[in-house]
Amino acid sequence: MKRLFSALLSLVLLLTLCACSASVPNDTDTQATDISAAPVAPPIPSTPTAQDPQKESLSAPPPPPDSTIIGEAHVETEEEEYVRTVDPSAPMVALTFDDGPHKVYSHQILDVLEEYHSVATFFEVGYNARLYPEILVRMAEMGCEIANHSNTHRDLSKLGKRDLLTDLAALDDIVRDAVGTAPTLIRPPYGAADKAVKYETGRAVITWTIDPLDWKYKDAEYVTSYIQNAGNLDGEIILLHSIHASTAEAMQTLVPWLIEQGYQLVTVSELMAYYYGELFEANH
Numbered sequence: 001m002k003r004l005f006s007a008l009l010s011l012v013l014l015l016t017l018c019a020c021s022a023s024v025p026n027d028t029d030t031q032a033t034d035i036s037a038a039p040v041a042p043p044i045p046s047t048p049t050a051q052d053p054q055k056e057s058l059s060a061p062p063p064p065p066d067s068t069i070i071g072e073a074h075v076e077t078e079e080e081e082y083v084r085t086v087d088p089s090a091p092m093v094a095l096t097f098d099d100g101p102h103k104v105y106s107h108q109i110l111d112v113l114e115e116y117h118s119v120a121t122f123f124e125v126g127y128n129a130r131l132y133p134e135i136l137v138r139m140a141e142m143g144c145e146i147a148n149h150s151n152t153h154r155d156l157s158k159l160g161k162r163d164l165l166t167d168l169a170a171l172d173d174i175v176r177d178a179v180g181t182a183p184t185l186i187r188p189p190y191g192a193a194d195k196a197v198k199y200e201t202g203r204a205v206i207t208w209t210i211d212p213l214d215w216k217y218k219d220a221e222y223v224t225s226y227i228q229n230a231g232n233l234d235g236e237i238i239l240l241h242s243i244h245a246s247t248a249e250a251m252q253t254l255v256p257w258l259i260e261q262g263y264q265l266v267t268v269s270e271l272m273a274y275y276y277g278e279l280f281e282a283n284h
């Protein structure tokens with residue numbers, strides 16, 4: 001019985017063993033399949049990518065990110081505005097233009113100033129300023145200085161104080177309406193200034209130090225040559241007029257020439273502050 005039992009037990013064990021060993025290959029196969037699939041699996045993502053570049057570009061989510069990046073880069077380029085600074089230790093000149101704005105010549109002058117990242121001061125008159133407020137806006141946006149050359153271009157020294165103040169206030173109003181702030185400087189027409197003009201307007205009076213007589217000769221070459229031969233221009237205030245084609249033409253040569261000579265083109269107020277170290281005071 002013992003032998004029979006042990007024989008049966010052996011048989012059962014043998015059968016169990018066989019059953020186990022039969023299932024092992026299955027596991028091994030599965031594992032083998034898994035293992036062999038595993039190395040293939042990683043290439044799969046890269047292989048289709050390489051094989052189907054069209055599919056990739058078609059289904060490409062890249063376009064949105066790309067366009068976003070391009071958009072950002074574009075915006076950054078647009079925002080990259082030139083920031084003008086004044087070097088107090090470097091030579092500087094103030095170009096000043098009277099009697100405008102002029103619908104053509106003011107823009108031509110502003111174009112060349114803008115090209116060379118430069119500014120000037122414009123002493124405007126009321127009868128022109130009220131016609132072209134958009135030119136005043138452009139000047140202000142460029143950092144140019146807008147100043148008062150009176151409303152009617154009369155000889156201010158012959159006006160009573162009340163008429164004098166009324167005249168100056170009229171130009172102030174036009175400029176304030178256009179750009180938000182009123183001028184603080186005046187240049188009396190013909191340079192004619194009596195005691196009231198000099199000391200009783202509540203504004204600072206500014207004239208000039210170099211006068212190429214552009215209004216008289218109306219000759220671009222003359223104006224250009226006059227300024228080029230005026231010697232050291234450091235700290236000078238040059239008188240010009242923005243209502244003459246010849247003056248606008250002269251600026252096409254003079255502005256680049258002045259820059260090439262090492263001059264900074266600044267406003268009158270900047271010249272006063274950075275060159276003379278002073279701020280304009282009212283009634284001076």
Ligand code: NI
Nearest residue numbers: 098099189190
């Ligand atoms: Ni004038």
